[in-house]
Amino acid sequence: MKKITALFLLCSAISWAQALTVGNEGNNKRASVSEQIGLAKITIDYHRPGVKGREGKIWGTSVAHYGLQDLGFGTSTAAPWRGGANENTTISFSENVKVEGRDLPAGTYGLHFILGETQDTVIFSNRSNSWGSFYYDPKEDALRVTVQHRAMDKSVEWLKYEFIDQTENSATVALMWEKRLIPFKIEADVNAIQLAHFKSELRTKPGFTWQAFVQAANYCLQNNIELDQALAWADEGINARFVGQKNFQTLCTKANVLFKLNRTAEAEKLMDEALPMGQVFELHQYGRQLLAAKNPKKALEVFLYNYKKHPNEFVTNVGAGRGYSANGEFKKSIPYLEAALKQATDDVNRDNLKNMIAQAKQGKDGN
Template identity: 45%
Template sequence: MKKITTLLLLFCLPIASALYAQLLSLPDGGTNQKSMIGQRVGVTDIEIHWDAPGVKGREGKIWGTPVAHYGFVDIGFGTAKASPWRAGANECTTMEFSTDVTINGQALAAGKYGFFIAVYPDSGTLIFNRNANGWGAYFYQPEDDVLRVNVRQQKDQPQSREWLAYTFANPTGQSVEVALEWERWRIPFTVAVDLKATTVASIRRQLSGAMGFDPPSMQAAAQWCLTNDVNLEEALVWADRTVNPQLGGVQTFAALSTKAGLERKLGRTADADKTMQLAMDKASVLDLHGYGRRLIGEKKYQEALAVFKQNFDKNQGAWPTHVGLARGYSAAGDLKKALEHAEAALQQAPDDLNRKSLEGMVNTLKEGKAIEQ
């Protein structure tokens, strides 16, 4: 019995060791670097994971060799008979997009993809493949390709890059340039998003949860749509909820002015005028000042001047109503009255920062020049 027990213990030890080893994270100890990078474009997250090989003295012997072969080749293992380069080392490189995107103008659905490149001497083909779990390109199947995009590489870069890297450059609100960089080659392409569509979809998802009961969140959503002239009907629903006391809303100047702006863009002028008047009645001195400046930015100079006058009368000339009138008269072309109010505002300036700004404003107007708004 003792002998049987000893044998069972000896048999179980390797199994237990294997189970513990599966839970333990240790350094790879390999010659390639496990790497990842990410970027957000609008509301779209882009993530790239790859194993980075090094040049290791092979400069001039990378491209078009077994290290990074040209075209599609039989690499002698696995089920693939014609494999592109795995655009990295070890496991296949992966790219993941949280929303639909375009790659150099070609549509690609949201998801995670295995990423390969068919490299040629003066061009290349980017390949996005459904299998994001393969090891290298040994099991690559062309029927799983979702998108292929032809590109041209930038060769003879002035600085050699030792470790293969993916980089992001030239970001805008709707796009970013992604590039594979290794040795003296750079292979760039542009990932772009439909900013309005993806943002509206993101807003809807967020408002379907707890944020859908939060007036500031709904007001921010409605204002974004107003500013970007998109999804106006639904935005007006959000704006209505924001100011509805029965739903926990509060009729603030910001919320009401957003609602009025949406009504105006939808052609409901009478409703917009009524809502905006309610907003003006609830506005603070700074609310009205900011609204007047916004109208100047929209080149509605006479409307802006009327708001600044209303603010001055309502608040009995308190700070910063003289500043507003200086800006309003200047925008409307009456520099003499603008100077009068700028000088009056200078006497009220609450701190050095405002005093210095107003001194510049006064000097500009004395030179017969309009204020920069």
């Protein structure tokens, strides 16, 4: 009886010990890597097996087998490789994405690989909480894509995932281990996702300020997308109940959208209304914006209006000098630029002004 009791206690102790959380299981390091494509967050959670002296004996062996195999455990008799160690390697997407050009909804997926001599199949399984690939079921596949792996010059000791070849709208996930790299490209419709978030957030606390509507409209302007929606948001910034305000920023934002829509007369009328509300830097930036839009005559009007409101200040002297120079009136520009040079407090501005003055004296526009 004592032996039975002792055996029971020993087994109970082992059972409890196995239920505890540990760090690296079987010397396989835990790891997680994340990246964002716009607002789309991608996270991969995995364990990192080591090469441990097995160079040349990883791929196509029992370590990382080719094809589908019966691993002798679990319910799967045709299991892919788990792309790591221990539990499922998982990949999560906060937004809908495309993988190798094919749609994949937001969610968390088990990540598996059918390895081959020259190419591999990457599997995204709707089941993400199994142990390894022992319970893999193809009926639970959300997506399969085929990719070409490639050789690396240097061996990677501990398996890792990295994000490479990044652009504003995409990134490539690269599984690297030993001397092999397995890539798959992920793309997100950054602008569509951003606009969807704007539309949702503007119905919550952030939408209780006119600044939020201006921000959303300006995003559309900067990316030249959904200009009708941008105009609606700009209107909300001015007129929304309890929120809208008629000020330089809101009127200027709406005017900029109208300019973009080639409704120039409406835009200019709105800016004429906005000018008296503008602060010195706001008016200066508007003048610079007009210069960039190749409208030097209107820019000069704005710069001189700003100078009249704020005479002989550094910013307004620079503006008047730029405005006259852009219109080819170089002799008139020089006194303003020289006055600004005396007021400049840093070397960058001093050097820029010296260059503009030198250009003006040669009859050249220094803008």
